[in-house]
Structure formats: C-alpha cells, structure tokens
Amino acid sequence: MSESAQARTHLPWRVVLGYGLGDMANNFSFALGLLFLLHYYTDVAGIPAAAAGTLLVVVRIYDAFMDIAAGRVIDRHRGFGYERRWGRLRPWLLVGALPVLVLNVAVFSVPAGWSPTAKLVYAYLSYGLLGTAYAFVSIAYGSLAGVMTQSPPARARLGAVRTWMSSVTFALLGFAIAGSLRSLQGEALQSRLTLLTVVLAGVGLLLYALCFFNTSEVVPRKAEALRWRDSLPVLRQNLPLQRLCLVTLAALAASGCGSASGIYFARYVLGNAGLFSPMILTTSLTGIGLAVPLAPLLAARLGKVRAFQLGMLLAALGHAVLWWLPAGHFGAVLLCMAIGAAGATLGMVLLWALEADTVEYGEWRSGLRLEGTNYALFLLTRKCGLALGAALPAFMIASSGYVPNLATQSDMARQAIVLGMALLPALGYATAGLLMLRYPLSESRYLEMLGELRRSQT
Template identity: 40%
Template sequence: MTASTAPTTTVGAPTKKLRLSAYLGYATGDAGNNLAFTMASMFLLLYYTDVVGIPPAYAAPIFLIVRIWDGIGDVIVGRWVDRTNTRWGKFRPWILWSSLPLLLSSVWVFSIPQADSLTMKLFWAYLSYGVLAMFYSMVNIPYGSLAAAMTQVPTERAKLATFRSVGAAATGLMLALVVAPQVKRWSSASLYQEKVAELGGEAAASPAQLAAAQAAAQAEAATGLQGSLTTLTLIFVFVGMALYLTTFFTAREQVVRPAQDRATFREATDTLRQNKPLLWLCVGSLLFLTSFITFSTMGIYYARDVLGNAGLFGILSIVQTGAIFVLAPFIAKIVARFGKRTGYLAGTVAFIVGALLLFVTPASAPWMAIVAYFLVGTGLGLVNTLMWAMEADTIEFGEWKTGRRTEGTTYAVFSFIRKLGQAFGGFAAAGIIGLTGYVGTAAVQTDGALQGIRVATGLVPAVLALLTLIVMAKYPLTDKRFKEITAETEARKAAALAAAD
C-alpha cells in the first residue's frame, strides 16, 4: 500500500535538491546509532575486563563471535528491507520500529547481572551483546540504505556521507567527554593510591594493609563504574529516541525503484557478484575497519595505562573529532577536485602516519599523542565519509550492470563485511593485551602489558591500513565513470517509460 508520503520522483526524473533539514536529519540518525555502536567500541572491552571481571582471553571471542553473528543478521535484515513497502517508504519505518529496542539493549549490555562463575558472566555477555547486535542491524541497515534513496547526485551523496560522519563523530566526542572522566574517577589504580596515602604510604603500611587496600579499591572501582555506565546508558535511551525521530521525520526517500527490483535472493546475489566496485570496496573496508576498531578499542587503555591519565582520553578525542569537523566542510570540494578514490587514499595515508606516531610516543610526551590523534582524525574523516559515498555509488553500478536496484541487500553485504572488520578488530585488541599480560583489576600493569597496548593501538592498525591503501589503489569506479553509468541508467528508464506510454 502506497500513500502520498511515499517517494514521488518519477522514473527517469532527477531527484529534488536536498534541503539542509534532510542533511541534518540524516546526521542525527548516525548520532543515534553511535550511542550504541561507539559506546561498545570504546568501552565494552573495558567494562568486561575491569567491571565484570572477564579476562581478555575470554572476552576476545565475544567480539569475534557476536559481530560475525551481527554481520549475518545484516544480510537477513537487508533482504527484509528490500521487500518492505509502506506509506512511509522502505527504510524509515525500520528506524522507527527498532530504535527503542536497540537503545534498551545498550542499557542491558552495560548492566549484565552479577555472577560468581566465569561461565555465567560469559553467558550474560554473549546473550546481551547478541541481542544488541540483532537490533542494531534492524536500525543500521535501513539507515545506511536510505542515503542511496534520498538522492542520486554525487555531490549530495558526498554531503550526506559527510553529515553522517559528523553525526557519528559528535556522538563519539560526547561519549569520550562523558565516560572517560568516570573511568578516571573509578580507576582501581587511582583508588588504590588514595587508600595507600591514607595509610601513610607504602613504606608505612603492612603487607596485609596493602592487600586489603588493593582489594577494596578493586571492589569500589567495579561498583562505581557499573553504576555510572548504567545511569548513562539509561539517559542515552531518551537522547537516542529524539535523534531517531528527527531522522524519521526529515530524511525522506526520493529515488523510485523499478518494478523488477523485487529480486529473488538468487537474483540479488547475482547482482552483487557482478558488482566489482563493491567487491573492491568490501575488501578495503574489511581491512580498514579491522584497523580502526583495534585502534578505537584501545584508546581508553592507551590514555590511562600508557600515558598515565585516563582524563587525556577526552582531550585526544576532542582533537580527533576536531580534525573531522575541520575537514568536513571541504570534503565535497575534495571530491569535486580529486575524486572519491584519491580522497580515500589520502585519508588512509594520514591514518597510517598517526597510528605509527602513537606507537613510538613516550609517556613523557603526550603532545605527540595529540598530534597523532589529529592525523588519525583527519584520516578517519576522509575514509569514513567517502566509504559511505562510494557504497552508494556501487548501488548505481549494480543497477546499471543488471537492471536491478537492491539498496538493502547491497548495503547489508557491505555492512556484513564491515562487521567482520569490527569482529576481527575487537578480537585483535582483546587478544593482544591478553597475550601480553594485561590484568583488568591490577593497580599497576607490567611493561609487557603496556607494550601490548602500544602495539594494539598503533602498530597493528598502521599495518592493516597500509594493506587498505594497496587494495583501494585498485578501486575501479572513478567519479567520471560513475557519471557515465548514471546517465545511461536514467536514459534506459526514460526510454522504458516512453515505450510504456
């Protein structure tokens, strides 16, 4: 059933120019998404190791298994979305229906029941995170697919991707500024030092007093951080719903799908198989997302344990996000002047340099970390923005190649590959610090554990980003070629409409 609120652009006609409200509305959607996604990327491993008491070696498979499950869910949801047809369009209803369950699941993930046995801790961790992943797919797949249905103009898609990146970055910055002080306040190391000072220093305290002080600090830190995270995620439920409703009412679909777009699963798979630009983009995104998630997962550890001050994480996040905001107004001009692929490659180089700088930064020179985070932010601003614009372009390529337009399935496959990158990144971060001796409740980490944090924060992300650079240098869909295939597709639609009349 279709009503007047459904897309109204006729086949073969250009889409209407997007208004500022549409860009802002699209940005708020990813701001809402990242209340769940970035919260988990930045702080879930820390929650597992330092609050729940799950060793890193056991936490690593959680990220691997659940995020692979999440990727499979993306493909399933993508097929559901492609078959949806309501008076509100194909994509916005999913955002409306699934956003509240997603936000409530985020509360659950950071409030899992206390348990004495490791088995029960793992059970609740897998279950809660798995439910969160399911609802995230039901929001994020239609949200990501929406951009390709809002406009076919390359510069407008670049702007949509830019606004999306800004929305995500704003949420990431907010989370860093709000959560990092709580991590610092409830650090077992800081609390232990306070209790030792009350005893007159380590020299004046007996071994029994020091052991008691450490045990009390660990318990107080876990309880305090748990309470803070539960409160914050509950607040995010109300903030997130306001953001999602803004997207629902302002980001509307314009691009009409031909009747033959109701493709079977086999037809959709064949469309994707022939979409070589999408395949190259998927490989590059897999590598870059593995790199980025490894980096972002370790950020709070790097600030607190390597630089010695969890509060620095907020400053580093401001610098990283500031770089994205400074760059955002120029991305459309970069695309117009140099093309998406060149901009993507330039961003990857900036990310590599920043990550390597983090690896060699001494604890006594936090200014080097600040410079590194600015470079990383510049790289992320370019890559994450252009990644989404390029994904939308591959939908047009698939339609030109096969005559079928499958936004939901295409985005779902791309998202599945990204989820694999997130899975590998979270697994790598937890695995590296687990192998190098990190202990979540320890007042002082060993030199090996600190070196492991450096490797996971800087060296591994740099190597993976270098592989991304090699892959994306071969990406075949240039902006010139994109304009040619779009014109051909629209000419076909116009001819089909004329023949039907």
C-alpha cells in the same frame, strides 16, 4: 514519491541534518561499544580478556551475517504497508529504535553477583540480541542515502554529516566514560553506566523520530519481490562493491583496533585515565572541524577514490609515528592522533558515498536495485573488520600478562597496548589505501553509467 530523484541535486540543510541525527542515535550503541565494551567486560564486569576477545569476534561476525538476512528482509519488505506514504526504509527507524536502545542498556548491565560462566552467557545473549536489532535499523538507515538522491555531491554531503554526527557522539561519550573512570569503580561505576545508557535511550528515540520526519525516499525502484538466487548474480557482477568490501575490511580493522586500545593506552601507558578525554576530543574535533568539511571539497577536486587514498595515507602516517614516540610526550601524541584522525575520518566519509555509488552499478549491470542487500554486504565487511580490530588488542593483552585494574602493568603488557594503538592501525590503513589502487569505478565512469540508467528509465 512524486519528487524527481534527478532534480534533487541539492538537499536542504533540514534534510541533511535530519539524516545525520539518525547516525548520532545509531552511535549511542555503536560508538559506546567500540570505545568501551572491551574495557567494560575486562575491568568492570570481570570477564577474562581472552574470553571477551573471543566474544567480540563471535558476536560481531554473527552480526555481520545477520546484516545479510536483514538486508534481504528489507529489500523484499513493503514498508509495513506504508510504502506509498513513508517509503520502504524509513519505517524501520521507528520500529527498531526502542529494541536497539533498550538492549544497549542490557549489554552494559552484566549482573555483578553472577558466576563467571553466567556472566559470559549473559554477555553473549545480550550483545547478540543487540546486534540482531541493530542490523535492521542500521541497514535501513545506511540504505536511505541511496534513495534520497542520486547526485554525487549531495551524497558526499550526506556522508559528511553522518560522519560529523558520529564524531560528535564519540566525543561526548568519551568525556562521559573518562569522567566516570576517574572518580568511580566497581558497583558505583556500574550504576553510572546504567544511568548513562538509560538517558541515551530516551534521547535516541527522539533522534530517530527526527530523522524519520525530516527525510524522504525519492529514487524510483521497481516493486518486485526479489529472491536470494536473483540477488546473488547481481552481487557477483558488482566488482566495485567487492573491491570496496576488501578496502573496508582493512580500514575498519585499523579503526577498531585503535578505538579498543584507547582507554588502555590512556590508563596504563600514559598513566592517567583522565587523558582519554583530551584524546577523544582531539580526534573528534579534528574530524568535525577539518576532515568532514574538506571531504566533499576534496571529493569534487580529486574524485572520491583519490581523496580516500589521501585519507588513508595520513591515517597510516599518524599511527606509524605514534609507535615511535615516548609516552611522556603527550603533546606529540595528540598531534599524531590528530593527523591519524583527520585521515581516517576523511576515508570514512567517502566510504559511505562510494558504497551508495555501487548500488547504481549493480542496477546498471543487472536491472535490479538492491539497496538493502548491497548495504548489508558492505556492513558485513565493516563488522568483520571491527570484530578483528577489537579482538586483536584483547588477545594481545591476554597473552602479555595484563592484570585488570592494576595501576602499573608489566612492560610486555604496555608494549602490547601500544602495538594495538599505533602499529597495527597504521598497517591496516596503509593496506586499505593500496587496495584502492585497483578500484574499478571512476568518477567519470559513474556519471556515464548514471546517464545511461536515467535514459533507460524515461
């Protein structure tokens, strides 16, 4: 790690793009689960909606606490003996890639001939094991941005490219899923999903390797074994991280609720599962073409906090108007989704950069740099938010008289689907924006704090 972190204010595009490819690999399991897992469990695997919703809450909350354990391991680990050559974080991308991608195949391969109880047990075990493996890879990957550079603009670019790659992955998977739903069902659909996840596993291994070989760790860190009791005071003193976690909980609950409801909305409210493709394409292209490029510019002009609040305002507005629209006006539906996606994507880009800033805040307050534990706590709230967001539609449709694969659902079932697609996400995004009013780490204060840290290290 001979290169100066201070000097690395501009990251070459090879490095930035290589970092983003890691998030594309992550989303082969994460995005597929967010978009399709609830629908897969209810309409393909035959697991009742209420049981599927409970499963998502239980396993994702387990995942969230598993992230804390993984973060502690990563903070204490020495890079499998290759820390001086490869760093502490990057080796986890190679070690964890195969387990994550193989377990993703297992999650979407619930045995059709098993009893309902056996299916449910299989779903808990396979999804829980995937979350365990994913925790180590995702925390190492997410923490990597904080050790590649300390430049706020460079971190904003890293946040932008990972969100761009995430949007691309969502679009590709949305097309694959919608195409399968249009033409297949039952065993044929299950076979197509198994093939899809196997192909994703092969491509994902390549993408993780490209991320590993194109990134490097340059921010210095004291080589000391940190005990959990040493970490707790650092987390307690990190007020920006605590506030950011509350904001993230609300924003990700909104995102998870809308994502889990999307297929149901296209299939049973709009009446055509094929419309899921243009829905995903609209939201993804809006993020890729508008929000991601604008995020660093708006962050530089307004500051990350104000730019994030602007994003939450747009996201809340888009989903709130969607609540009042008649289902027949598909063009207006797409416009509302585009506005909501632009705001939500802008916010998600900036959350990654804001989280990296909180690592320096904790180091400034305590002298200890906890990338893994810091990021794990951030991920804990993300996963709790996503668990809440994904479970709410499941519980609502379970209590509304929803019947899997029935072409015409009851009015109550359709209303529950629209509630999960529109009004609940709007409330979540609005809450996230309001919570950010009290964020305690301004842009100017961060730069002052970073200067103090650098002077103390020389």
